[in-house]
Amino acid sequence: MLEIKNIKKAFGNKHVLNGFNLELYEGENVVIMGKSGSGKSVMIKCLVGLMQPDSGSIKIMDKDIATLNQKDLDDLRTEIGFLFQGSALYDSMTVRENLEFPLRRHKHKFGDVVDTNQLVEEALENVGLLHTIELMPAELSGGMQRRVALARALILRPKIILYDEPTSGLDPITAKEIVDLMRRVQRLYQTSSIIITHDIDCARVVSERIVLLVDGVDYARGTFEELAASDDGKIQAFFK
Numbered sequence: 190m191l192e193i194k195n196i197k198k199a200f201g202n203k204h205v206l207n208g209f210n211l212e213l214y215e216g217e218n219v220v221i222m223g224k225s226g227s228g229k230s231v232m233i234k235c236l237v238g239l240m241q242p243d244s245g246s247i248k249i250m251d252k253d254i255a256t257l258n259q260k261d262l263d264d265l266r267t268e269i270g271f272l273f274q275g276s277a278l279y280d281s282m283t284v285r286e287n288l289e290f291p292l293r294r295h296k297h298k299f300g301d302v303v304d305t306n307q308l309v310e311e312a313l314e315n316v317g318l319l320h321t322i323e324l325m326p327a328e329l330s331g332g333m334q335r336r337v338a339l340a341r342a343l344i345l346r347p348k349i350i351l352y353d354e355p356t357s358g359l360d361p362i363t364a365k366e367i368v369d370l371m372r373r374v375q376r377l378y379q380t381s382s383i384i385i386t387h388d389i390d391c392a393r394v395v396s397e398r399i400v401l402l403v404d405g406v407d408y409a410r411g412t413f414e415e416l417a418a419s420d421d422g423k424i425q426a427f428f429k
């Protein structure tokens with residue numbers, strides 16, 4: 190689904206990514222873990238074309254993003270759903286209007302005759318929140334808002350989902366609901382996901398594989414159990 194090969198990115202003499210590699214196969218969830226400031230956000234920005242790496246290549250569904258024009262890049266972005274920390278809902282719009290927003294912008298993805306209501310209702314149903322359709326975001330709890338944001342990310346039926354700290358700021362019970370929902374979404378929508386998280390419980394439950402970003406490179410990769418059993422101190426530091 191996606192291949193990052195040997196990307197490097199420096200700001201002045203600060204080398205943030207130093208030859209980072211990542212591959213995402215169809216249907217899998219890959220968790221990226223790295224210390225604060227290790228370059229996870231820089232990597233994601235390179236991945237979605239918001240930042241250019243200094244060298245290396247990024248292919249999404251076999252397309253090298255450096256060679257795409259703006260229109261092709263926009264079309265490719267409809268195949269990617271985002272659930273970022275900052276991906277807040279629009280406060281002045283109802284839940285329904287929040288979900289209709291991306292549909293209006295990318296209507297052509299489904300052809301001209303598209304039943305917007307059905308798509309909105311189906312996405313909300315799949316996150317268990319159909320009953321909130323006419324509510325305003327302020328009337329929802331933090332966990333519900335995040336589920337609606339996930340429904341909005343799903344509405345264009347992306348093949349890849351990028352999650353940036355999906356459980357941050359949530360209490361443990363609500364965080365677990367989100368993690369369970371991420372698994373459900375993976376099954377229902379047949380998505381492949383990259384998940385950035387510091388939450389070790391989230392990483393354990395949600396990942397098929399984990400990649401550790403250390404010193405600008407993909408320092409280690411494996412299943413949760415494989416990495417947790419490692420006696421390398423730099424790997425162990427993530428599992429304490």
Ligand SMILES: Nc1ncnc2c1ncn2[C@@H]1O[C@H](COP(=O)(O)OP(=O)(O)OP(=O)(O)O)[C@@H](O)[C@H]1O
Nearest residue numbers: 200201203205223224225226227228229230231232
């Ligand atoms: N536009 C920029 N200009 C200069 N330096 C930048 C820029 N963007 C990121 N950096 C630097 O790159 C480094 C990595 O930042 P990044 O935000 O990717 O870390 P992170 O792993 O996402 O951290 P966190 O877990 O805290 O979100 C930081 O030292 C940051 O200051």
